[in-house]
Amino acid sequence: MLKPAVTMIGGGMIAHDQILPSLYQLQRMDLIGPVTVCARSPETLRSLADNAMIHQRAFPGHSFTPALDPYADVIAAMPPRQIVIAAVPDQIHYDVVMTALRHDQHVIAVKPLVLTIAHALEIERFAKSRNLFVGIEYHKRFDDRTLLARRRFREGMFGEFKLGTARLMEKWYYRRSNFQNWFTPENSDAFTYIGCHYVDFVAFVTGLRPTAVSVYGIMDRFPNGKEGYLWTDARVIWNNGACLNVQNTLSFPDEAPGSNTQGIMMYFSDGERGAWLEHSDQYRGIRYCYTRRMDSDGGTVFHEPSTEYFQYIDTGVPGLTCTGYGFRSIDYLIRAAIRVESAPAMDRAVVLQEIDDVGVLATPANSNFNEMVIEAGRLSIQNGGRLVVIEPGSPPSVRLD
Ligand SMILES: NC(=O)c1ccc[n+]([C@@H]2O[C@H](COP(=O)([O-])OP(=O)(O)OC[C@H]3O[C@@H](n4cnc5c(N)ncnc54)[C@H](O)[C@@H]3O)[C@@H](O)[C@H]2O)c1
Incomplete structure (x- = not known):
């Protein structure tokens, strides 16, 4: 091979x-x-x-x-x-x-x-x-919980997506990393950087496609004096009229007990009943309190590790x-x-x-809706959070509403 x-x-x-x-x-x-x-x-x-x-x-x-x-x-x-x-x-x-x-x-x-x-x-x-x-x-597409939600959605167990709210907050110490050299308003913002995960999640699970985006950003200062949109609140409208709200920041306290906080709630309906899905995506089911601070960026004494995203375990192989x-x-x-x-x-x-x-x-x-949302989101944040419409077509385009 x-x-x-x-x-x-x-x-x-x-x-x-x-x-x-x-x-x-x-x-x-x-x-x-x-x-x-x-x-x-x-x-x-x-x-x-x-x-x-x-x-x-x-x-x-x-x-x-x-x-x-x-x-x-x-x-x-x-x-x-x-x-x-x-x-x-x-x-x-x-x-x-x-x-x-x-x-x-x-x-x-x-x-x-x-x-x-x-x-x-x-x-x-x-x-x-x-x-x-x-x-x-x-x-996130390879998280079993995403794949399970997608299967259950496709089996019709939830009905139609109506409203959702997602958050992904990275730790404060990110501000001290190399991010401060490139995470500036002309290049990126908290929604572009991490909000895209939950936009992709909703599209991946439901098959819906985004039609309009607005992103409100709050500027904050990095230790090197540069500024960036380190706090964002985004609203994404989908082609069935559903609405997803996504909040993103580089603000989760360094002393908080995991590497971030993140999750999504989605509300659905089949016309006769409501349905609901909640994912706690940092997975806080494990609680450790060590004898000393972990030797890593953002390391804490009290720690709620996640086995979902990435861990090293000893399975008996060398290393x-x-x-x-x-x-x-x-x-x-x-x-x-x-x-x-x-x-x-x-x-x-x-x-x-x-x-x-x-x-x-x-x-x-199969996934250029993500670029549509990012292009629309960047235009919106630079215009104080105005709604930006994604025009279908060949090629698709974005415009301020
Ligand atoms: N959750 C995720 O999916 C996730 C998480 C973290 C980062 N990312 C993405 O990964 C990318 C990098 O993020 P990061 O956190 O590793 O950032 P980082 O700032 O820690 O690292 C960026 C790296 O790019 C290198 N680089 C920059 N310009 C270069 C050039 N011209 N030639 C060669 N190397 C160059 C730098 O030396 C540095 O090693 C971003 O696009 C980010 O959105 C994704």
Whole structure:
């Protein structure tokens, strides 16, 4: 079987918390070849390489090739039809993805794929023309609770979605991270960064599509003096008239006992009865109080860990094993890219179409409603929260109401 080389562009938080350890686990399973990580600063690569949890405790013997050259050069030096992972700040995704596609690479992008509909459509067209796979890492789709809600919804157990309210608040200490260098008003905001997960969730579970968005943002200051929309309240209207409210911040107290707080309530009706769904997505069922503060960013003495997203556990193999939907998502994406590449050249378009149609994985073709919401949301937040309408059409567009 093909064992693609994987080059990850970006070595920051998401690379550290989820992607690199997941790639090592796939190496252990003999699914992928060597891993390269490209970043701008030697400190980023050193800090990732020196991470004791990843490289000593979980995956002893595994390592990546560090690359400090510009990503375009690193990608150009790869043999064709391997895998590039874009794990850079949101506003650079488009260029990394297009650079990879131009060099005949399959691509996995962290969410959001890009910030505009035009870019999403261009990526879709270009990738199709070369039979290359592009997958977007919306890892909540691989949470069993999401897949269960989707199945029950499709079986008609809830009726029609009417109203919903979701929240995802990351910890305050994010403000002290590299975020302060890029999470500025022209690039991103709390809704674009993390609200998209719950927009994707509602679309994934219900099959509905967004038609209008308004995002009210409150500006706040990072420690380096830069400002960003660190508090957002979004309202997304769907094509059956339903309404989802999403609140996002970088404000969850550092001393609070988990890495974030997040969840969704959805209210439904079949015309005769109401129905309801509630997910507590940080999963607070475990409570630990340690003898000392955990040695990690945001580490606390009292801790409510979640086994849902990503944890390391000891299953008796040398090192530790990654569990959770964070790993399952990377696993699924990498297997999809391998499936496309393993098919005879004449069948690849069919395999790609099948992946689009099955719709478990987010691809540019089946999930560009996310870019519509992001483009609309960015326009709205920059206009004080005015409603922005998504105009269907070819291509779709957004406009202030
Ligand atoms: N829940 C999620 O799905 C989730 C969570 C976290 C981050 N993300 C996404 O991951 C992306 C990165 O976020 P992060 O938290 O890792 O941010 P980060 O700031 O911690 O890391 C960004 C990395 O990109 C690198 N980078 C920036 N410009 C580069 C360039 N020109 N060439 C090479 N490397 C470059 C930086 O060196 C850094 O290593 C964002 O798009 C974010 O939205 C998704």
